[in-house]
Amino acid sequence: MTCDHLKRWLVFCVVLCVQMAPSSVLSSAQGFENKVSLLLREEPNNPKCFAEGRKDFTCFWEEDEERAGHVGQYSFTYAYQQENSSRCPLRTQQAPHGKKRFICHLNRTQMFVQMDINVRRDGLMIHNRSLLIDLVFLLNPPGNLNVSQTESLSQLLVSWVPPVLKYMEDSMMYQVSYSPADSSQGQVTQVEEVRASSEVVLRGLSPGTRYKVRVRVKLDGVSYNGYWSAWTDPVFMETAPGGVDLLIVSLVFTISLIISLLSVTIIRSHRRFIIRKVWPAIPNPESKFQGLFTVYGGDFREWLSHTNGSLWLRPAFFSSEEYPSAVEVLSELSPSPTLPPKASRAAPVERREEEVGEEKTSRKEEGSGGVKVWQETPHDHWLMEQLRAFHRLPAPCSQSSLLESQDAYVTLNTRQPGCHEEEEGHLDDIMEESSPLEVLFASWGGAGSSESRFDLGSLRLSSASGHLSSGSSLEYPNLTWPPKGPGYTYMAGADSGVCMDYSPMSVSRIEDVGKTLVHNEYKNEIRSERRPVLTRQPSVHTDW
Amino acid sequence: MGDRRTHGRTGEDPLKGTLRTRIWSFPVRLFALLLIVLEWTQPGRPAPLRPICDPRVLNHFIKEARDGENAVRLCREGCSLSESVTVPQTSVDFDVWERKTAEVQAQEVQSGLWLLHRALSLLRSSVTDATLQGHIDNSLRNLLDTNGVLRSLNFQDYVPTASGPGGEETWRVSTAPELLHVYVNFLRGKVHLLLSGAQACQQDVS
Numbered sequence: 001m002t003c004d005h006l007k008r009w010l011v012f013c014v015v016l017c018v019q020m021a022p023s024s025v026l027s028s029a030q031g032f033e034n035k036v037s038l039l040l041r042e043e044p045n046n047p048k049c050f051a052e053g054r055k056d057f058t059c060f061w062e063e064d065e066e067r068a069g070h071v072g073q074y075s076f077t078y079a080y081q082q083e084n085s086s087r088c089p090l091r092t093q094q095a096p097h098g099k100k101r102f103i104c105h106l107n108r109t110q111m112f113v114q115m116d117i118n119v120r121r122d123g124l125m126i127h128n129r130s131l132l133i134d135l136v137f138l139l140n141p142p143g144n145l146n147v148s149q150t151e152s153l154s155q156l157l158v159s160w161v162p163p164v165l166k167y168m169e170d171s172m173m174y175q176v177s178y179s180p181a182d183s184s185q186g187q188v189t190q191v192e193e194v195r196a197s198s199e200v201v202l203r204g205l206s207p208g209t210r211y212k213v214r215v216r217v218k219l220d221g222v223s224y225n226g227y228w229s230a231w232t233d234p235v236f237m238e239t240a241p242g243g244v245d246l247l248i249v250s251l252v253f254t255i256s257l258i259i260s261l262l263s264v265t266i267i268r269s270h271r272r273f274i275i276r277k278v279w280p281a282i283p284n285p286e287s288k289f290q291g292l293f294t295v296y297g298g299d300f301r302e303w304l305s306h307t308n309g310s311l312w313l314r315p316a317f318f319s320s321e322e323y324p325s326a327v328e329v330l331s332e333l334s335p336s337p338t339l340p341p342k343a344s345r346a347a348p349v350e351r352r353e354e355e356v357g358e359e360k361t362s363r364k365e366e367g368s369g370g371v372k373v374w375q376e377t378p379h380d381h382w383l384m385e386q387l388r389a390f391h392r393l394p395a396p397c398s399q400s401s402l403l404e405s406q407d408a409y410v411t412l413n414t415r416q417p418g419c420h421e422e423e424e425g426h427l428d429d430i431m432e433e434s435s436p437l438e439v440l441f442a443s444w445g446g447a448g449s450s451e452s453r454f455d456l457g458s459l460r461l462s463s464a465s466g467h468l469s470s471g472s473s474l475e476y477p478n479l480t481w482p483p484k485g486p487g488y489t490y491m492a493g494a495d496s497g498v499c500m501d502y503s504p505m506s507v508s509r510i511e512d513v514g515k516t517l518v519h520n521e522y523k524n525e526i527r528s529e530r531r532p533v534l535t536r537q538p539s540v541h542t543d544w
Numbered sequence: 545m546g547d548r549r550t551h552g553r554t555g556e557d558p559l560k561g562t563l564r565t566r567i568w569s570f571p572v573r574l575f576a577l578l579l580i581v582l583e584w585t586q587p588g589r590p591a592p593l594r595p596i597c598d599p600r601v602l603n604h605f606i607k608e609a610r611d612g613e614n615a616v617r618l619c620r621e622g623c624s625l626s627e628s629v630t631v632p633q634t635s636v637d638f639d640v641w642e643r644k645t646a647e648v649q650a651q652e653v654q655s656g657l658w659l660l661h662r663a664l665s666l667l668r669s670s671v672t673d674a675t676l677q678g679h680i681d682n683s684l685r686n687l688l689d690t691n692g693v694l695r696s697l698n699f700q701d702y703v704p705t706a707s708g709p710g711g712e713e714t715w716r717v718s719t720a721p722e723l724l725h726v727y728v729n730f731l732r733g734k735v736h737l738l739l740s741g742a743q744a745c746q747q748d749v750s
Contacts, residue, residue, distance in 0.1 A: 054638045
């Protein structure tokens with residue numbers, strides 16, 4: 001029984017050995033074949049010799065089968081410098097393509113010294129070569145080729161184990177060949193050279209691509225030299241798939257969200273401002289003349305005749321876009337003939353408080369507004385003349401050019417001027433908004449209102465205070481002017497661009513026709529932005 | 545302070561004598577004397593040099609030697625040795641080499657360097673070509689630097705005796721190309737093996 005057991009074990013071991021041994025033999029034989037074929041390509045000289053390590057040395061040459069002789073006919077002799085020659089035993093091998101291969105193998109060599117090789121056949125030298133063994137290394141390819149992904153999307157880490165050769169690791173150089181595995185794209189194989197290192201990072205790769213990587217080794221040629229080894233078996237590895245990093249995506253999204261919210265908030269809060277700047281409103285008088293364009297097709301006379309005229313007398317007339325222009329409508333204290341020249345100037349108008357009515361009571365000048373007392377009825381006619389004269393005069397200053405560009409002339413209605421609508425307390429506020437100072441004349445066109453007044457607004461600028469204070473306007477309830485049209489009183493008015501802040505210091509209404517005296521103190525608060533316009537004529541201002 | 549100085553100048557410093565005696569007390573004097581003596585005698589070995597383990601140093605020497613070898617091959621005239629010189633053997637049998645100890649290897653290398661230095665100096669004196677002269681000067685400098693590298697690796701200096709090292713370790717060459725060929729091979733072989741296997745560099749190797 002034991003013998004049988006032993007026999008079985010023996011057979012088993014033999015079988016195992018037989019199975020294992022050929023694999024190593026086969027691998028080495030395969031390696032040798034690879035090297036032979038490589039050298040056949042690389043080395044033109046015969047015999048082709050290479051060293052695989054520090055101690056071994058192999059030479060071979062091939063001859064056609066028909067012409068090759070017996071191995072005994074050949075002799076391979078070698079001699080180191082200043083030494084006697086030695087002989088190397090030859091062996092033959094079948095080579096592909098009908099060739100016979102002669103191989104010489106040495107297990108002990110001397111390096112860094114010249115070696116002279118002589119191959120003879122039947123005494124005749126057929127090959128002759130002189131070389132240094134340390135310069136004909138043909139190493140095995142590197143082992144354990146490992147390709148791995150790195151943190152970067154376009155990089156791969158390649159590492160390998162150099163062939164085991166003492167003293168020679170520092171003298172080795174490598175070539176790493178990589179290309180996309182899908183070679184149908186026609187991409188060029190790239191080669192990276194590495195020295196004295198057994199790993200490298202491939203850069204500049206395409207993300208999400210499968211790459212084929214292989215390595216080969218050679219001695220660098222300074223101390224040792226040789227041929228490039230065979231390529232390792234290729235290793236395939238994919239680079240990390242392309243795509244934006246999740247963190248970057250989230251950050252970008254958050255920041256864009258914040259920015260969009262901020263911008264929306266800002267736009268909403270300044271919506272009106274933005275709209276006004278981007279799309280400025282075209283001044284349209286339609287709001288002030290309701291129904292003028294829609295009903296009457298722009299016919300102003302028709303519209304006037306059909307409306308009660310109370311609309312346009314509102315302070316809405318005084319649009320903010322109208323520039324202030326100083327208008328002098330009336331003269332100062334005494335209605336002297338010298339006044340017209342002043343009136344001809346577009347000087348800031350001085351406000352006056354006018355005595356209205358047949359009483360012809362003189363007014364006291366109110367200090368704040370520089371209101372002057374207007375004297376008597378003879379003023380009235382003179383006033384009209386002044387107004388007409390002013391009407392015809394050209395605008396002497398830039399402000400009056402602005403004046404002309406606007407509707408300086410306002411036809412009055414029978415209604416009371418809006419500036420003196422004391423009952424409507426809100427008018428004060430409205431007048432504040434309106435920059436121009438309009439001189440309004442109420443028409444007495446028999447509209448059923450026994451009261452007719454006109455106000456002359458004059459504006460005086462006090463540059464010192466920086467804001468305008470306007471005096472009260474004149475009221476002429478009894479003025480009969482030659483009407484230019486049915487129920488119209490034509491007046492010359494100028495926009496002063498002054499927002500009138502009417503603070504009634506003493507306000508009394510005209511109860512009867514021409515009987516009452518109206519005091520109005522107007523204090524204008526000119527917005528500071530208007531000041532440059534007005535202060536263009538400082539000389540004029542200071543006169544007053 | 546200034547007063548004291550002026551005082552000192554006039555020699556009226558009353559503290560002068562006491563200050564001296566205070567500073568130059570006996571222990572201080574002894575210490576100063578000791579320092580002087582030690583500096584003068586320089587006892588002990590000098591501090592070890594930083595080891596030069598970079599292989600690129602020797603690679604540089606080898607490349608320059610190869611340039612000289614190529615230059616002498618191209619040289620037509622004015623590049624000959626006046627007499628035959630003794631040069632070290634460059635052949636390396638790894639089995640034999642590895643059986644030798646580091647000291648023996650170092651001695652072999654240093655004697656070879658010495659021989660080469662002598663031979664190249666002789667060549668320098670007999671060469672008239674300016675280019676080759678430049679190369680030889682380079683080689684001579686590199687030989688001295690190689691000695692310095694060996695010293696940095698803790699190899700003791702070894703100068704062969706006047707009679708020269710053993711005959712089996714030397715050759716005789718009579719032409720300039722041969723000499724420079726030997727020089728190149730010696731650097732590539734024995735010197736390179738010695739330096740790459742030096743113990744002082746083994747700790748650095750990972």
